[in-house]
Amino acid sequence: MAETITLSKLLHVYENERKDAQRAYHHALAFFEDIATQLYTLLRKKEDAETLYDNSLPITVPLEKIKGQVAYIERLNHQILRLQQQVQHARSDMHSKQLKLTDAHVEVKKYEKIIDTRIKSEKEVEAKREKASMDEISIQQFLSHKNR
Template structure:
């Protein structure tokens, strides 16, 4: 029985590790979503800026205005490039955290199965002992009845 207490303690520790892994995964997923949303916003800005640039080429526009638009588009391209790297890093971190969560979940399930197996084993042993005791009582009753 002391063995079951130790396994239950280990299970509690594994469950805490699983909760920590879930929290870390959720945090990494939130970070990824935040960065990806920022990237999406920049891509939309670039799309609008490029459309405005194309429209300005069709019209009579000052060279300085076109130059400013190109510089703005180039700045957006640099920001997008940097954010794409950040998104990739965030994705990698998120996948690592997901892997850790999966491993923690598997560990919890292992200990739950061990506990279930031992519980069933203990129940079978108790049932066997109970049947043995019932047989002994029956034999004693039979012998005492026969001796009368």
């Protein structure tokens, strides 16, 4: 029984670790989604700017406006490259947090299984003890009635 209490305390520690890992994973997931949304928005802006640029080429447009559009597209390209790196970093961070969460979950399940097995074993031992005790009482009663 003392072993089960100790294991229960360990289980509690691992459950807390799992909860911490779960919070960290959800935080990393939210951060990844935020960065990925920013990247998507920039890609859409770039696509719109390139469409506007392509549409303005066949018509007469001042050279300064075309230079401005090209500069804007270049700035978007630099921002996109920076965000792509951040997305990659956020994705790898999210993946590592997911692995930690999975490991913590496995540890919790392992200790839950061990505790369940020990409790079941303790109940079986107690049932055998009770059965042996009942057998002993029955034998004593039989012998006391036989001797009378």
